[in-house]
Amino acid sequence: MGDLTGDIAQVAGDATEPVHTLALACALAEAGGGLELALEHPWSLYTPQDAAVVASALHATLTSTVNNLRALAAAVRVLGTRGDIDLTGPTELSVDEEAPGMAVDRLETVADDVEQHLAAVLPAIAVLQAAPGAYRPAARVHDNLLALVGELGDGARLHTPEDKHDQGGPEDPCGCHIRIQDGSELYYLDLPDMGWSLLRDTDGTDQPDGSKTWHTSGDLHVREPLAHPGHLAEAVMHAIKNDF
Template sequence: MRTAVEYGLHDPEDSMEIACAAAETAGASVQALSSTWSLYTPQDAAAVASALFIQLRHGADALTELTRSVGRIIERGEAELRAPAGPGQPANLADALAALRTVSETIHGLVDRHGSTTVRALHAAPGTAPLPGSAHETVVAVAALLTEQSSLAVTLNRRHPDGAYEDADDGFGWAATSRSPATTRSTASTEGTASGRSTGSRTGGSNPTAPPSSAPGRP
């Protein structure tokens, strides 16, 4: 979308494609918000409301520009503007242009009256959801939920003592943690055992995949 705008929108094909893309985006917003966990806090709702009000304002501006575009078609002599239809008659081009202007003005008025106050109220509303403050807290919270929902025994293995964890907050969701001496000894013991098995397989013992020294029936 941004690339198309930067490249330039000049012909009817561009106008129709962008309008259709905007309609699909609006429909996707409805689908996203219909999820049970679409939002966590009133502040999330404030951000979405702000975007939707801006979308409404742009939609109203688009209706105004659509009215002007039809006016340019009329000025070029490629359409005829007649008097508005009378009672009981089907709407004509003049009625359509009047309706476009009325809808645009109505949307602008609603957004101007309710947009800012609604967003501020949502943003100021207190939220009670216990949100984790780091990746470590997120993992602990998920483990706690699994413990509550599981019918089996769940054991949480701690790889560092309490207070030894430091959140590096590097933006990638995981931070470095310091390992306790017990964990270090356990790791070293495991590595030593694995090293011993590997050395033994190289220095001694039989190789089950090696061919026998002599085939049956041969001297």
């Protein structure tokens, strides 16, 4: 998560020119739109606590928006002090002959209105944080594979190599994979370095040592090693149904 926010923090720390101000404003707008899209996905949240984190972040965003509206109003007034804008006279695009100074006042009025409702978000965050959830994340990848077999049903079997079974850290691959029989097709679900991957047996190439290699795989678009087994199962069946 730090990779997503690090660049923004660096730009904010070095912000001394309009190009920085506009870049941060655009990043804010883009992030807000991206969150909306993310929340539309049915697996965007696993627990009530996930929802509490998002609500807390939105509360912080609204607080920042209030402060940013006021800071913007102050910055425009600095433009007026420098003589780069006439805050008292109307412009060709002014609505109802409204002067730019009145528009700045509107920004501050909106900030005041939003601020009045900020406190109402806090109880909602507390309720979501305390709400019991049915889902309990697996402690290790191997445990997640076992849970996933249960979600996939009778056609799924966990395969553990005879020569090695190293579970490593909680999110490290354990060396196991799931074999899924769907009609006449056999699939292998594995966790390589880049996220969960689905392989079709008939797409593999037999090697002299008895192993198989694949040049293509089905990307489930799920990266987290300890992703919800229901999420993984749904992604697997969707990939199989749609032929990857």
